[in-house]
Amino acid sequence: MSQITQLPPSGIDQADINPKAADIAVAGQWKLFWLKFVKHRVAVLSLFVVLFLYLVAALADFIAPYDPNQTNARFTYAPPQALGLLLDGQFDPHVTGLSMTLNTESMRREFAPDPENPVRVGFFVPSAPYTLLGFIPMQHKLIGPVEAGPMTSMYLFGADRLGRDIFSRVVHGARISLSIGLVGVFMSLVLGVTIGGISGFFGGVVDTVIQRVIEFLRSIPTIPLWMGLAAAIPLSWPPLQTYFVITLIVSLIGWTSLAREVRGRFLSLRNEDFVIAARLDGMSEIGIIFHHLVPSFMSHIIATLTLAIPSMILAETALSFLGIGLQPPIVSWGTLLQEAQNIRAVSQAPWLLFTPAAAIVISVLSLNFLGDGLRDAADPYEAHT
Amino acid sequence: MSATTDKDLVLSVRNLKVEFPTRTGLIKAVDDVSFDLHRGKTLCVVGESGSGKSVSARAILQIVDRPGRIVGGSMVLSRADGTSVDLAKLNPRGGEIRAIRGREIAMIFQEPMSSLSPIHRIGEQIGEALRIHFNTPKAERRARVIELLEQVEIPRPHEAIDRYTFEFSGGMRQRVMIAMALACNPSMLIADEPTTALDVTTQAEILALIKRLQTQHGMAVMFITHDMGVVAEIADDVLVMYRGKVMEHGPVEQIFHAPKSDYTAMLIGSVVKLESKAEGRQGRVAPQMAPKSLLEVRDLSLTFGNGLKAVDSVSLTVMPGETLGIVGESGSGKTTMGRCLLRVYDPQHGIMNFRRADGTVIDLRTAQGEDLKSARREIRMIFQDPVGSLNPRKRVADIIGEPLKLAGLARGRELDERVAALMAQVGLDPAWRERYPHAFSGGQRQRIGIARAIAVKPRLIVADEATSALDVSLRSQMLDLMMQLQDEMGLSFIFISHDMSVIRYMCDRVAVMYRGQIVETGTTEAVTGSPQHAYTQALLSAIPNPDPRDRRLDARVRYQEALS
Numbered sequence: 001m002s003q004i005t006q007l008p009p010s011g012i013d014q015a016d017i018n019p020k021a022a023d024i025a026v027a028g029q030w031k032l033f034w035l036k037f038v039k040h041r042v043a044v045l046s047l048f049v050v051l052f053l054y055l056v057a058a059l060a061d062f063i064a065p066y067d068p069n070q071t072n073a074r075f076t077y078a079p080p081q082a083l084g085l086l087l088d089g090q091f092d093p094h095v096t097g098l099s100m101t102l103n104t105e106s107m108r109r110e111f112a113p114d115p116e117n118p119v120r121v122g123f124f125v126p127s128a129p130y131t132l133l134g135f136i137p138m139q140h141k142l143i144g145p146v147e148a149g150p151m152t153s154m155y156l157f158g159a160d161r162l163g164r165d166i167f168s169r170v171v172h173g174a175r176i177s178l179s180i181g182l183v184g185v186f187m188s189l190v191l192g193v194t195i196g197g198i199s200g201f202f203g204g205v206v207d208t209v210i211q212r213v214i215e216f217l218r219s220i221p222t223i224p225l226w227m228g229l230a231a232a233i234p235l236s237w238p239p240l241q242t243y244f245v246i247t248l249i250v251s252l253i254g255w256t257s258l259a260r261e262v263r264g265r266f267l268s269l270r271n272e273d274f275v276i277a278a279r280l281d282g283m284s285e286i287g288i289i290f291h292h293l294v295p296s297f298m299s300h301i302i303a304t305l306t307l308a309i310p311s312m313i314l315a316e317t318a319l320s321f322l323g324i325g326l327q328p329p330i331v332s333w334g335t336l337l338q339e340a341q342n343i344r345a346v347s348q349a350p351w352l353l354f355t356p357a358a359a360i361v362i363s364v365l366s367l368n369f370l371g372d373g374l375r376d377a378a379d380p381y382e383a384h385t
Numbered sequence: 386m387s388a389t390t391d392k393d394l395v396l397s398v399r400n401l402k403v404e405f406p407t408r409t410g411l412i413k414a415v416d417d418v419s420f421d422l423h424r425g426k427t428l429c430v431v432g433e434s435g436s437g438k439s440v441s442a443r444a445i446l447q448i449v450d451r452p453g454r455i456v457g458g459s460m461v462l463s464r465a466d467g468t469s470v471d472l473a474k475l476n477p478r479g480g481e482i483r484a485i486r487g488r489e490i491a492m493i494f495q496e497p498m499s500s501l502s503p504i505h506r507i508g509e510q511i512g513e514a515l516r517i518h519f520n521t522p523k524a525e526r527r528a529r530v531i532e533l534l535e536q537v538e539i540p541r542p543h544e545a546i547d548r549y550t551f552e553f554s555g556g557m558r559q560r561v562m563i564a565m566a567l568a569c570n571p572s573m574l575i576a577d578e579p580t581t582a583l584d585v586t587t588q589a590e591i592l593a594l595i596k597r598l599q600t601q602h603g604m605a606v607m608f609i610t611h612d613m614g615v616v617a618e619i620a621d622d623v624l625v626m627y628r629g630k631v632m633e634h635g636p637v638e639q640i641f642h643a644p645k646s647d648y649t650a651m652l653i654g655s656v657v658k659l660e661s662k663a664e665g666r667q668g669r670v671a672p673q674m675a676p677k678s679l680l681e682v683r684d685l686s687l688t689f690g691n692g693l694k695a696v697d698s699v700s701l702t703v704m705p706g707e708t709l710g711i712v713g714e715s716g717s718g719k720t721t722m723g724r725c726l727l728r729v730y731d732p733q734h735g736i737m738n739f740r741r742a743d744g745t746v747i748d749l750r751t752a753q754g755e756d757l758k759s760a761r762r763e764i765r766m767i768f769q770d771p772v773g774s775l776n777p778r779k780r781v782a783d784i785i786g787e788p789l790k791l792a793g794l795a796r797g798r799e800l801d802e803r804v805a806a807l808m809a810q811v812g813l814d815p816a817w818r819e820r821y822p823h824a825f826s827g828g829q830r831q832r833i834g835i836a837r838a839i840a841v842k843p844r845l846i847v848a849d850e851a852t853s854a855l856d857v858s859l860r861s862q863m864l865d866l867m868m869q870l871q872d873e874m875g876l877s878f879i880f881i882s883h884d885m886s887v888i889r890y891m892c893d894r895v896a897v898m899y900r901g902q903i904v905e906t907g908t909t910e911a912v913t914g915s916p917q918h919a920y921t922q923a924l925l926s927a928i929p930n931p932d933p934r935d936r937r938l939d940a941r942v943r944y945q946e947a948l949s
Contacts, residue, residue, distance in 0.1 A: 024823075024824065025817075025820040025821065025823075025824030026780075026819045026820050026821065026824075027821065028778065028780075028821065029777070029778045032823075272773055273768045273769075273770055273773040273774035274773065274774050274775055274776040276729055276768075277766070277768065277774055277837070278776075278787065279729075280727055280729070280761050280765070280766055281761075281787050281788040281791050281792075281837075282758045282761060282762065282788065282791045282792060283787070283791055287791075292776055295778050296776070296778060381777040381823060
């Protein structure tokens with residue numbers, strides 16, 4: 001072949017195709033996955049939001065100024081108090097005080113801002129001893145009134161009909177609501193990967209039976225199914241046990257879509273040339289599954305899982321809102337919304353509705369965006385091939 | 386440049402520039418390209434993948450994919466009534482360019498499978514342009530569509546007009562596309578690799594059809610291709626492109642017989658090289674039909690679950706050190722046959738006797754377990770698709786080392802050294818072994834595939850279309866590498882291809898497959914020189930000849946069954 005002198009090499013195949021991309025050349029799938037993910041700006045932002053939310057849930061005891069079940073009869077339906085940082089030109093964190101009058105006609109407590117009596121707020125204020133994360137003994141809270149007592153009020157997001165602090169309740173509710181998504185998704189993962197894997201690997205009759213079962217499960221309207229199952233939980237069960245059964249119920253449907261995803265990947269990958277090549281190399285079927293198939297769809301699974309968490313959160317919220325999921329005194333976003341079910345509460349104290357709803361919307365949205373970004377990055381080879 | 390007058394000028398492109406702004410920088414897909422198109426003349430735009438030839442064509446109709454945009458130059462379309470318009474200045478979404486698309490300039494695409502809508506009858510699709518541009522009444526439209534179908538030689542046009550796309554073969558779909566393009570009597574036709582996805586005999590039909598219609602309608606044709614053979618058969622003028630730039634522009638005669646640019650010379654050289662047997666193989670005598678054949682296949686048959694008889698009583702013999710070519714068009718069963726040899730598929734009938742290194746004979750069709758596993762170490766496979774055959778999540782060292790590790794032949798440092806040696810043997814830098822497949826070009830990936838195949842020192846390699854995904858300039862390199870390995874390692878090859886030229890370049894003997902059966906076997910010289918079977922004759926005569934002085938397609942023979 002005649003050599004080309006002036007031109008960059010084309011016919012000559014020796015060239016290092018892109019010297020700039022030397023580090024890309026040795027980048028494995030997870031690195032490429034990450035590089036593609038960080039290009040999705042909204043997803044990266046969502047990742048930080050999600051991490052922040054889970055951090056809040058984990059440190060709920062420290063962040064929440066009050067015990068979520070602590071009542072205060074003086075401050076029923078107290079409105080939100082804005083946090084101010086400057087007082088008389090000096091740094092002095094405070095909330096505007098509340099002056100309460102009892103309206104004898106309507107028998108309601110009416111609150112008005114009382115700028116004359118600001119409530120001083122401190123960081124790392126001492127509190128009753130508690131254990132953080134179950135093993136760190138603590139005696140301070142992140143934020144709280146400097147002079148704590150039944151007469152001082154610091155309700156950042158308002159108080160409910162028993163004078164419980166909504167902020168503390170939402171922070172504590174995050175624990176249940178966010179973790180139920182994780183636990184439910186984990187159970188879906190186990191069920192989905194096992195059943196979907198069996199379905200895709202064995203094929204034939206097994207596949208047909210499993211697929212028909214999945215179709216059957218998906219055809220059942222979810223809310224009535226959950227209601228039926230939830231109604232079967234004895235009221236006498238301890239809260240923790242109820243919690244796990246509810247998780248089981250919400251993940252009952254979740255695994256089906258995951259099983260389909262896994263089966264689909266199995267079927268499409270089984271006919272890829274590189275899988276045939278591995279078989280011809282003498283690799284056993286189990287070896288092929290764990291060396292070639294599982295790594296190939298792992299990133300897809302993670303993306304699908306992330307997208308499944310919000311639906312779990314919404315399922316728990318829906319169940320609890322209907323009064324058939326978690327029951328008070330357990331604090332979850334769903335049970336908080338349950339408090340806001342009547343029109344009186346909404347008209348008189350809209351913060352009962354908006355605070356937990358905002359928490360749900362923010363977490364579901366950010367998890368969805370995060371899942372979207374992960375899904376787009378799940379196959380980093382499309383652009384490179 | 387040519388003897389045509391300005392009256393015949395249809396389109397004049399000057400200094401066209403198309404750029405794609407990307408994250409990593411500006412890609413100049415088309416950089417300062419100029420050419421003219423004349424009535425009744427064919428301009429072939431030729432280049433390898435990524436040369437910008439398709440983008441230039443799409444720029445004319447303002448259908449460049451985002452984020453590409455035309456940043457400079459003019460494209461003046463001259464009409465028969467003396468008016469003219471600069472296409473580059475039109476709004477890509479405006480009414481003016483839409484009135485030109487399909488009516489004055491029509492385009493046909495590479496993939497006949499995806500460029501037609503599956504949910505509309507073909508009559509509606511062809512008639513759509515008439516409805517949009519002329520608002521032709523329904524009855525008149527139908528009559529015109531039937532006339533068009535007749536022109537593109539679709540059998541029984543009265544019935545065909547009401548059929549759906551899936552009822553047609555690839556060649557027939559491309560005819561439908563052409564009928565669609567002709568609907569409004571355009572003055573110019575852009576054909577973007579219209580025959581690349583087709584078999585060689587179908588390609589010859591489509592080329593002849595385009596030529597005939599061009600003469601009838603007096604269209605200017607801009608024909609984009611990467612195949613120098615096709616260029617030689619149909620072009621009047623040729624534009625050679627490389628990386629967005631024009632390398633050479635001139636009459637076809639000059640391009641082929643007095644190329645001015647080194648790049649053109651290289652392109653033509655690599656095609657002409659494949660027109661004859663490899664230098665290293667010219668004097669070689671085909672290994673004699675000794676009683677000790679390496680592989681003997683008798684009456685092999687495979688019927689798929691849907692009743693398709695993919696392999697039908699195939700018998701063939703491979704001698705030690707021999708290269709047997711299997712040639713056939715798509716659907717002939719050649720790939721299935723090759724995969725049967727490695728038991729990717731399980732054939733139902735026949736014998737595949739393979740002589741092992743220790744002299745024992747094993748029937749591969751019935752071999753099981755450990756026997757099959759060890760036989761697969763002696764028979765290896767090279768795949769067609771250099772992308773799909775390498776797991777993108779594995780390092781090159783792991784891919785090449787996998788068969789060694791699984792066979793228990795090497796581990797640890799020894800494995801490293803063996804992999805490095807194999808990479809050097811196939812012409813890859815061993816320093817690249819930590820890289821992943823995405824860092825390699827198509828040709829390099831195919832070398833990785835070859836290294837994996839030879840890692841366990843096999844005796845027979847089944848190469849399934851091993852060069853068809855590569856640019857023509859790389860093909861002969863890959864074939865030379867395989868022949869060099871054959872000489873070094875005493876390998877036998879079964880070389881499966883649809884491309885007669887690579888078979889002729891490399892193979893000692895050749896078997897021609899047609900619809901699951903082998904219709905002719907013989908030495909490569911005998912089969913290519915004086916084919917006996919009518920199908921082989923048709924196949925050979927349909928191959929474009931890369932010499933404009935000797936256009937072979939004009940004198941091609943048709944095989945009646947191949948037309949159905």
